Amino acid sequence: MRFGYFVYILICSTLVSCKTKPDKIINMGVYTMKIPKEWKKIELNNIDSQVFGILTGDGDTIVSDYGIHIGKFNETVKVFTKKQLFYYTKVKMDTTGLFSSDFPEIDQSQGTFLKEFYFYEKIDGKVGKIQVAKKKIGNTGILFYKAFQDVYSLKITSKNLSDSNKKLFIEAIYTIKFKKPL
CATH class of the missing domain: 3.40.1000 (Protein Transport Mog1p; Chain A)
Known part of the structure; x- marks a missing residue:
């Protein structure tokens, strides 16, 4: 009985979730x-x-x-080292929208941000x-x-x-x- 109920629920949910073309x-x-x-x-x-x-x-x-x-x-976002971003902040540069990472080359090439x-x-x-x-x-x-x-x-x-x-x-x-x- 439980198996039949499970199959019924599975079929109903499949029909409901079918995408409309x-x-x-x-x-x-x-x-x-x-x-x-x-x-x-x-x-x-x-x-x-x-x-x-x-x-x-x-x-x-x-x-x-x-x-x-x-x-x-x-499709590219420049990623800076944390040291670079700290320096930019220290000289009061606007860092809005800038990203930093421990591995900036990898994160930039992989599109992390x-x-x-x-x-x-x-x-x-x-x-x-x-x-x-x-x-x-x-x-x-x-x-x-x-x-x-x-x-x-x-x-x-x-x-x-x-x-x-x-x-x-x-x-x-x-x-x-x-x-x-x-």
Whole structure:
């Protein structure tokens, strides 16, 4: 009897926890992407690149920027020795936002003090660098740097997404389909 009850609870919890799939495909110029039905594409104006926005159900904005002058992710934070930071404080230098460590080279190379995790994924044949906020504060997105004709880049990013929107956005990133030829 207990085993049957356990299996029933396991099946019910599995069904409840199943993710809902994005159910609307939007055209973002050079690519398409599946997004939740309640999210909306919005037009944004820009001079030297193709920019669109996606408005989530909670009012967060995801920005898609395609062009030549697309910036990279800022994935390094300078880490100082504790002795250096002590000296800067002693000479009354503003040390707000500076980090110190016993092993600054290691912590800097490993991104210990960054607000985001970074990793690479191949999506529809192109390698993109994915950025995911470690907590609620931080950026989440993907960058295909100079992945189109070795000149054009695509960056899709958002700041400070809720956990649920972050999860849905990452799921949507994996549904990107690029239009041919690129």
